Amino acid sequence: MNTRERLLTEAARLLDAGGESVVTLRAVAQAVGVSHNAPYRHFVDRNDLLAGVVERDLTLLAAGVEAARSGDGSASERLRRGLATFVDYGCRYPSRYRLMFSKPEIVLAESALEAAGTAAFEAVIGLVQDGQKAGVLPATPTRALANLIYATIHGLIDLEIAGCVTEQDGLPGSAQGISLLLNLMRQSAKKGQGQLEGS
Structure with a gap:
């Protein structure tokens, strides 16, 4: 699974666990174990x-x-x-x-x-x-x-x-x-x- 898919999977997991409000690029990056800037290589915002x-x-x-x-x-x-x-x-x-x-x-x-x-x-x-x-x-x-x-x-x-x-x-x-x-x-x-x- 590439980094983009891992970020999407973690965003979906956060959505399921806590709703839309808990999904941030920073939270997803932290959960996946990449730098805070890494999601911006795959998503604008x-x-x-x-x-x-x-x-x-x-x-x-x-x-x-x-x-x-x-x-x-x-x-x-x-x-x-x-x-x-x-x-x-x-x-x-x-x-x-x-x-x-x-x-x-x-x-x-x-x-x-x-x-x-x-x-x-x-x-x-x-x-x-x-x-x-x-x-x-x-x-x-x-x-x-x-x-x-x-x-x-x-x-x-x-x-x-x-x-x-x-x-x-x-x-x-x-x-x-x-x-x-x-x-x-x-x-x-x-x-x-x-x-x-x-x-």
Whole structure:
């Protein structure tokens, strides 16, 4: 692992342990065991470092979704597994998740981050296309449907990691919420197919 990757790994670890506020170039350098100036050879500033963490994780998320998409099982099962990639990430790494989707200044810090975000969304679009072809998702414009599912996932995860949904309240967590959404969409798709066959 080269120095840049070690710095990113340590920044992610600090994020997980103490949140965004504890991540500084000095703290990361100290944890890795390099000079205080060493991170500046790889990152312009703190935002650039954080953007690197987000870019790396977005790339991993996109790969996870693509792996689910090309895996075994029905289109419905692959869709659920692909979307579960985001749920698992958000619930396991809440500080990274918040950084990834709630910090526009981080996006501005690194142009490569926009490409990584686009790749992650395109992976979701691929899942949605597969679901539509298999008849488990409604035949609506694909990008619009993917955006709706994507936004719903983020909203559900946000609520869960903020502690706003609990079993005691009878509210579904993000995984249950996504299952409900997909079941409703599958019913809508079947209803639409039935209407076409009856017309």
